Amino acid sequence: MTATHDSPTAAGSGDSATKAFRASRSTGPEVSQERVSEVVTELLAGIHATIRSKKVSYDEFQAAKKYLIDVGEGGEWPLILDVFVEHVVEDVAAEDQEGTKGSILGPYHLPDQVRLDTPATLPRRPDEKGTELLFAGHVRDTEGNPVPGAELDIWHADDEGYYSGFAPHLPDGNLRGVVVADEQGKFDIHTIEPSAYQIPTDGPTGSLIEAAGWHPWRPAHLHLMVRAPGYRTITTQLYFRGGEWLDSDVASATKPELILDPVDSGDGKHAVTYDFTLEPA
Ligand code: MBD
Ligand code: FE
Numbered sequence: 001m002t003a004t005h006d007s008p009t010a011a012g013s014g015d016s017a018t019k020a021f022r023a024s025r026s027t028g029p030e031v032s033q034e035r036v037s038e039v040v041t042e043l044l045a046g047i048h049a050t051i052r053s054k055k056v057s058y059d060e061f062q063a064a065k066k067y068l069i070d071v072g073e074g075g076e077w078p079l080i081l082d083v084f085v086e087h088v089v090e091d092v093a094a095e096d097q098e099g100t101k102g103s104i105l106g107p108y109h110l111p112d113q114v115r116l117d118t119p120a121t122l123p124r125r126p127d128e129k130g131t132e133l134l135f136a137g138h139v140r141d142t143e144g145n146p147v148p149g150a151e152l153d154i155w156h157a158d159d160e161g162y163y164s165g166f167a168p169h170l171p172d173g174n175l176r177g178v179v180v181a182d183e184q185g186k187f188d189i190h191t192i193e194p195s196a197y198q199i200p201t202d203g204p205t206g207s208l209i210e211a212a213g214w215h216p217w218r219p220a221h222l223h224l225m226v227r228a229p230g231y232r233t234i235t236t237q238l239y240f241r242g243g244e245w246l247d248s249d250v251a252s253a254t255k256p257e258l259i260l261d262p263v264d265s266g267d268g269k270h271a272v273t274y275d276f277t278l279e280p281a
Contacts, residue, residue: 008167010203014075099277119188130159130192146185231278
């Protein structure tokens with residue numbers, strides 16, 4: 001592949017992810033002293049137990065300190081926490097969730113993207129590469145009734161695995177949009193299939209993955225938040241049958257119910273349907 005642009009750097013996307021996260025949370029939630037104490041005490045006990053059982057040395061402790069400083073300076077706290085921790089938070093949140101399965105939000109959601117009535121084509125460059133995809137379906141409630149006007153907030157990587165807003169060579173808003181379903185809760189979204197995503201290898205998250213001998217890949221995926229007034233918002237991701245890394249996602253965020261089966265619709269284009277079920281808020 002010949003790149004026609006400088007490769008986006010980890011520091012660039014890390015900074016953007018930190019800024020986007022700060023902008024999305026103006027104030028932290030209120031957490032009681034009791035809760036802080038019980039959760040942090042158990043968290044620290046886990047770290048202490050690992051130090052004892054693995055006989056962590058002073059050199060290793062200082063290396064860890066340096067590493068954590070680097071994660072912060074590189075703006076990679078959103079990335080590393082979403083890759084290695086968020087999936088368990090999502091599992092816990094999902095315990096009482098009906099309807100469509102959720103998955104992690106990840107670090108690359110941006111609010112306030114262009115609103116488009118269905119049928120919609122996500123903003124793309126004139127020469128956007130990748131297989132054309134028609135992604136269609138219905139949004140219904142848990143009793144099977146349509147949810148008219150449901151919003152499908154969708155964002156995904158391009159054919160090289162980069163996200164707009166986090167890779168400077170991409171126009172703002174590329175492959176992002178909020179698609180409004182029709183009176184029957186139906187949506188038709190034209191876009192292109194994303195490529196697999198590789199954690200940037202030049203930053204601290206990538207260097208940990210390399211140091212541990214793991215691989216830095218997430219399978220190709222679409223991100224979605226599906227919402228409507230009176231319903232619990234679903235945050236999820238959809239994957240592609242046969243895609244590489246489905247069985248070893250570095251972020252542990254795949255679920256069998258979230259795998260799409262696109263079919264050829266002629267002209268080399270793909271089409272797939274997927275229906276969403278929202279539970280009452
Ligand atoms: C991604 O694209 C993503 O979805 C997650 C969860 C982490 C890193 C990059
Ligand atoms: Fe992603």
